[in-house]
Amino acid sequence: MNQRSEGITALLLEYARAEPPSDVRAVMELSVLDWAACGIAGQAEGGFGPWAAGLDGQGEATRFDGRLDTPAQAALVNGTLSHALDYDDTHFAHIGHPSVVVVSAALAVAQTQGGGMARMVDAALIGAEAAVAVGLWLGRGHYQVGYHQTATAGAFGATVAAARLLGLEAEQLRHALGLCATMASGLKGQFGTMGKPLNAGLAARTGVEAAMWARAGMTSAPDGLAGPLGFGETHHGAGDPVAFEWRMGAVSHKFHACCHGLHATLEAVRDIDLAGAKAITVHTHPRWMSVCNQPAPDTGLSAKFSYAHVLAMAAHGRDTGDIAAFSDACAQDPALVAFRNRVRVVADEGLSEMQARVEVDGAVHNHDLDAALPFEARAARVRAKAHALVGDRAEALRQAITRGDLERFAALLVPHPGQ
Amino acid sequence: MNQRSEGITALLLEYARAEPPSDVRAVMELSVLDWAACGIAGQAEGGFGPWAAGLDGQGEATRFDGRLDTPAQAALVNGTLSHALDYDDTHFAHIGHPSVVVVSAALAVAQTQGGGMARMVDAALIGAEAAVAVGLWLGRGHYQVGYHQTATAGAFGATVAAARLLGLEAEQLRHALGLCATMASGLKGQFGTMGKPLNAGLAARTGVEAAMWARAGMTSAPDGLAGPLGFGETHHGAGDPVAFEWRMGAVSHKFHACCHGLHATLEAVRDIDLAGAKAITVHTHPRWMSVCNQPAPDTGLSAKFSYAHVLAMAAHGRDTGDIAAFSDACAQDPALVAFRNRVRVVADEGLSEMQARVEVDGAVHNHDLDAALPFEARAARVRAKAHALVGDRAEALRQAITRGDLERFAALLVPHPGQ
Numbered sequence: 001m002n003q004r005s006e007g008i009t010a011l012l013l014e015y016a017r018a019e020p021p022s023d024v025r026a027v028m029e030l031s032v033l034d035w036a037a038c039g040i041a042g043q044a045e046g047g048f049g050p051w052a053a054g055l056d057g058q059g060e061a062t063r064f065d066g067r068l069d070t071p072a073q074a075a076l077v078n079g080t081l082s083h084a085l086d087y088d089d090t091h092f093a094h095i096g097h098p099s100v101v102v103v104s105a106a107l108a109v110a111q112t113q114g115g116g117m118a119r120m121v122d123a124a125l126i127g128a129e130a131a132v133a134v135g136l137w138l139g140r141g142h143y144q145v146g147y148h149q150t151a152t153a154g155a156f157g158a159t160v161a162a163a164r165l166l167g168l169e170a171e172q173l174r175h176a177l178g179l180c181a182t183m184a185s186g187l188k189g190q191f192g193t194m195g196k197p198l199n200a201g202l203a204a205r206t207g208v209e210a211a212m213w214a215r216a217g218m219t220s221a222p223d224g225l226a227g228p229l230g231f232g233e234t235h236h237g238a239g240d241p242v243a244f245e246w247r248m249g250a251v252s253h254k255f256h257a258c259c260h261g262l263h264a265t266l267e268a269v270r271d272i273d274l275a276g277a278k279a280i281t282v283h284t285h286p287r288w289m290s291v292c293n294q295p296a297p298d299t300g301l302s303a304k305f306s307y308a309h310v311l312a313m314a315a316h317g318r319d320t321g322d323i324a325a326f327s328d329a330c331a332q333d334p335a336l337v338a339f340r341n342r343v344r345v346v347a348d349e350g351l352s353e354m355q356a357r358v359e360v361d362g363a364v365h366n367h368d369l370d371a372a373l374p375f376e377a378r379a380a381r382v383r384a385k386a387h388a389l390v391g392d393r394a395e396a397l398r399q400a401i402t403r404g405d406l407e408r409f410a411a412l413l414v415p416h417p418g419q
Numbered sequence: 420m421n422q423r424s425e426g427i428t429a430l431l432l433e434y435a436r437a438e439p440p441s442d443v444r445a446v447m448e449l450s451v452l453d454w455a456a457c458g459i460a461g462q463a464e465g466g467f468g469p470w471a472a473g474l475d476g477q478g479e480a481t482r483f484d485g486r487l488d489t490p491a492q493a494a495l496v497n498g499t500l501s502h503a504l505d506y507d508d509t510h511f512a513h514i515g516h517p518s519v520v521v522v523s524a525a526l527a528v529a530q531t532q533g534g535g536m537a538r539m540v541d542a543a544l545i546g547a548e549a550a551v552a553v554g555l556w557l558g559r560g561h562y563q564v565g566y567h568q569t570a571t572a573g574a575f576g577a578t579v580a581a582a583r584l585l586g587l588e589a590e591q592l593r594h595a596l597g598l599c600a601t602m603a604s605g606l607k608g609q610f611g612t613m614g615k616p617l618n619a620g621l622a623a624r625t626g627v628e629a630a631m632w633a634r635a636g637m638t639s640a641p642d643g644l645a646g647p648l649g650f651g652e653t654h655h656g657a658g659d660p661v662a663f664e665w666r667m668g669a670v671s672h673k674f675h676a677c678c679h680g681l682h683a684t685l686e687a688v689r690d691i692d693l694a695g696a697k698a699i700t701v702h703t704h705p706r707w708m709s710v711c712n713q714p715a716p717d718t719g720l721s722a723k724f725s726y727a728h729v730l731a732m733a734a735h736g737r738d739t740g741d742i743a744a745f746s747d748a749c750a751q752d753p754a755l756v757a758f759r760n761r762v763r764v765v766a767d768e769g770l771s772e773m774q775a776r777v778e779v780d781g782a783v784h785n786h787d788l789d790a791a792l793p794f795e796a797r798a799a800r801v802r803a804k805a806h807a808l809v810g811d812r813a814e815a816l817r818q819a820i821t822r823g824d825l826e827r828f829a830a831l832l833v834p835h836p837g838q
Contacts, residue, residue: 051635056489058477070475146648148601182567182614183621185604187640189648195601195639198632202602213617216470220614221606229565229608234655 007241008137008226009177013170014244015130016160020122024246026375028125029401030382031089031099034253036397036413037386038100039064039082041323043415046084048194052077061108066414071108075158075208079104080201083150085323087389090252091128094135094153095143097200098251101154102127104204106161109211110406115165117404123164125248127207131157132247134225139238143188147235151186151199156225158207166211173211178220180210181231250372255381256320258304261288264356266310266320268367272360274315279342282307283357286347293345296337300326308340315339322388393417426660427556427645428596432589433663434545434552435579443665445794447544448820449801450508450518453672455816455832456805457519458483458501460742462834465503467613471496480527485833490527494577494627498523499620502569504742506808509671509679510547513554513572514562516619517670520573521546523623525580528630529825534584536825542583544667546626550576551666553644558657562607566654570605570618575644577626585630592630597639599629600650669791674800675739677723680707683775685729685739687786691779693734698761701726702776705766712764715756722750727759734758741807812836 020028042048043064052065061074064081068074082088083100091098103124110120135153143149159180163173183206186199214220225231232239256266265282274280284307294306303309303326310320316336318325330336351357354369373381386394393412400409411417439447461467462483471484480493483500487493501507502519510517522543529539554572562568578599582592602625605618633639644650651658675685684701693699703712703726713725722728722745729739735755737744749755770776773788792800805813812831819828830836 048637051632051637054631054635056477058475146653178609178612179614179617182606182609182618183604185602187601187643187648187650187653189640189643189646189653190597190601193597193638193640195598195637195643198598198637199601212473213470216473218467218470218614218617219612221608221612224606224608224614227608229606231606234565234606234608236653 008134009174009223011133011242011244012130012156012160012177013173015126015133016164016173018126020125021246023375024249025121025125027249027251028121028128030253030379031248031251032103032121032124032401033386033394033398034089034382035082035099035103036409037389037394038085038088039078040393040413041087041389042081042084045323046081046197048081048084048197052081060112062111062410062413064413071112071212072205072208074108075105075204076201078107078201079204080197083197083200085257086196087254087257087323090254091132091247091250092252093247093250094132094149095140096131096135096150096154098128098131098154098157098248099124100200101150101203101207102131102157102161104201105158105207106165107410108208109162109165111410113166117401117406117409119165120406123161126164127157127161128248128251129246130160133242136242137237137240138232138235139240141238142236145236146188148186148188148190148196148199151203152184152235154200155180155184155203155206158204159210162208162211163214166215168211168215172214174222175218175220176210176214178222178224179213179218180206181224182220183210184231252369253378253382253385255385256310257323257326258310258320259292261292261353262307262310264354264367264369265307265358266314267369268356268358268365269311269314269360272365274311274360277315277342277360279361280311280344281359282311282343282345283348283351284345285351285353285355286349287353289345289347295340297331298328299331300328303331307345308343309336311343312336312339319388321385427553428593428642430552430661430663431549431575431579431596432592434549435583435592437545439541439544440665442794443668444540444544446668446670447540447547449672449798450670451522451540451543451820452805452813452817453508453801454501454518454522455828456808456813457504457507458497459812459832460506460808461500461503464742465500465616467500467503467616471500479531481530481829481832483832490531491624491627491631493527494524494623495620497526497620498623499616502616502619504676505615506673506676506742509673510551510666510669511671512666512669513551513568514559515550515554515569515573517547517550517573517576517667518543519619520569520622520626521550521576521580523620524577524626525584526829527627528581528584530829532585536820536823536828538584539825542580545583546576546580547667547670548665549579552661555661556656556659557651557654558659560657561655564655565607567605567607567609567615567618570622571603571654573619574599574603574622574625577623578629581627581630582633585634587630587634591633593641594637594639595629595633597641597643598632598637599625600643601639602629603650671788672797672801672804674804675729676742676745677729677739678711680711681726681729683773683786683788684726684777685733686788687775687777687784688730688733688779691784693730693779696734696761696779698780699730699763700778701730701762701764702767702770703764704770704772704774705768706772708764708766714759716750717747718750719745719747726764727762728755730762731755731758738807740804
């Protein structure tokens with residue numbers, strides 16, 4: 001084991017026993033609420049019903065489709081369903097979606113192997129930190145060559161989260177990480193298919209299985225992540241140095257159910273009444289021009305890639321945070337279609353991919369997604385998004401998280417929960 | 420989809436609908452018997468009991484530990500247990516162990532999703548051919564960089580085998596192969612740990628899941644194996660051209676429960692009475708000198724890496740095909756220890772890794788493992804090996820295979836089968 005390799009594995013062991021600071025933990029609670037809302041909506045509208053219905057286990061871990069299952073299989077199903085709409089949180093350092101993987105794993109283990117809500121949130125948080133750290137250690141090249149980092153780095157995070165809840169010793173956690181190294185997978189070639197959400201579910205299952213199997217005495221390579229013939233070496237990992245740091249405070253929540261390239265624009269005009277606007281000019285990074293500048297979308301799906309249409313929705317009071325708002329009817333609504341003509345989009349090399357400048361009848365409105373929202377503002381937005389997705393259940397979920405009531409929280413995840 | 424990429428996926432589709440020739444099929448039947456014997460012995464002596472005991476599903480697929488489980492989980496458990504002793508068959512073109520993965524997958528699907536013994540054997544055979552083809556397509560570089568080809572290429576073989584039994588349409592099989600591409604994993608860094616057999620079990624499960632999930636309507640990348648950002652591109656695959664050909668006739672069965680480097684030597688003196696030999700000189704490929712030339716082993720495990728000791732066993736009538744023969748007591752037996760002094764081992768650049776030349780009191784005996792055994796001789800050896808591993812159950816298993824009785828075959832796999 002060389003120094004470089006010992007570095008990342010030692011770091012993961014350090015996260016596994018760390019006590020999370022309260023401000024980062026508060027953000028993780030928002031991510032748990034956000035995860036729940038995305039999963040409930042993903043179960044209803046994600047198209048994974050027939051697949052999930054074919055999976056059948058025995059256990060006490062809650063699945064979004066209402067079944068109870070083994071922790072491993074519940075993690076698989078929930079990781080997939082909560083990523084089905086691609087509306088869950090993102091960490092840009094990690095280049096991936098941390099919560100779909102780690103919360104799915106942590107909840108399943110906490111429900112069946114011990115640990116209430118507080119321990120579940122702690123475990124999910126240190127798992128997310130571990131995933132981000134592995135993502136940074138693997139480096140951009142790993143993602144560029146074709147690995148879906150949400151799943152590959154995420155599986156290691158899920159392993160740390162599950163190991164924390166199971167109370168694994170350091171040596172057992174090393175074996176768990178080694179098992180994860182030989183199981184972790186997920187390709188970017190799956191983007192645009194059901195394989196993308198599935199990757200997240202598989203990563204959550206891998207974490208649960210790696211930790212549970214190590215506890216059952218299964219052994220693995222001493223440093224399967226960073227050692228010789230290990231995950232990093234085989235999977236184009238750069239092995240970049242990573243310091244111990246809490247990074248989940250900078251996680252990004254998605255507040256519009258459309259392409260990320262439209263978000264800065266929608267945020268820039270969030271407090272502006274566009275109804276009477278005559279001429280709107282959107283300045284955006286050149287990259288987005290080929291991604292989300294459809295001038296005349298006629299389906300709900302294509303409307304998610306149209307500056308003109310989402311601004312028409314904003315002008316007409318349609319909630320762009322609501323998945324259901326992006327319907328074919330909305331895309332074809334004559335009033336909205338007419339409004340699109342007022343919108344012009346121009347590329348601007350001076351902006352980052354996270355920035356937009358929107359001119360509304362001469363007045364300029366800027367937004368930068370990289371500028372962090374103050375916590376209270378972010379909390380209000382996450383709650384509003386959850387309400388748009390799941391209605392009044394959002395507030396009940398929030399209270400269950402705040403009160404530390406894991407049982408109630410899990411009961412609220414299923415279709416038609418009882419009172 | 421470029422021509423090269425379409426090549427391998429089109430080839431797998433061709434295997435999926437091919438009718439196996441009877442001579443290759445007869446070899447596959449031997450491999451099925453060999454797999455069963457290795458799995459029964461692996462369940463008893465492989466050390467995976469506590470791990471398997473923690474896995475619990477509902478289904479009708481037989482596991483070597485006697486439980487009935489879902490097809491996916493039975494494939495996981497059986498693939499792991501049948502590779503636990505590393506005594507199962509090998510294909511040198513594929514650089515891997517085909518049967519542990521494909522038979523584990525095919526049996527589980529045949530038992531629960533329809534298909535008797537004949538269809539199971541056909542499916543396992545075309546799955547094995549598919550695995551060897553993918554192994555050839557990936558090329559040696561994939562193995563050298565650190566991937567455990569038994570598992571990676573094997574998962575695609577298991578997918579084809581399961582798809583055949585499920586009767587998937589070509590389009591569904593493409594999706595199944597794409598799902599397999601994003602799930603397949605397995606690192607050589609696990610060699611020497613429980614992670615190595617686990618890799619085989621995971622590959623068997625991946626094949627079953629990929630095929631069943633594609634049938635349930637899950638979609639994936641159009642050419643996840645060979646297309647852009649697909650498995651080959653990300654996993655150091657060479658994309659070597661591969662022709663349609665039946666290659667499983669050349670599969671190699673292991674007849675001695677010790678390091679492969681000792682096999683040619685043991686075969687060379689198989690018909691020689693060594694008891695009274697005064698001086699034995701073994702000529703072997705230089706590579707083996709550092710691998711299996713322990714002069715004075717004192718444990719059963721180290722005896723598996725000793726020319727001197729296995730020849731002493733042969734001279735004293737100990738069955739080197741019997742796992743249990745390699746005990747600590749055997750390694751320390753004074754008569755055998757004394758015999759070792761008669762053995763000298765020399766490196767010979769002129770031999771291949773598969774060849775040995777053994778001089779016994781001046782008489783020269785050669786063997787080349789690459790020279791195929793005539794079918795009847797091979798069949799007799801496989802039966803004798805199975806008998807050494809599982810006693811009289813070997814003959815009952817053979818009869819169940821010959822008579823096409825899948826139910827009886829499965830019933831014989833479990834501990835203490837009833838009559």
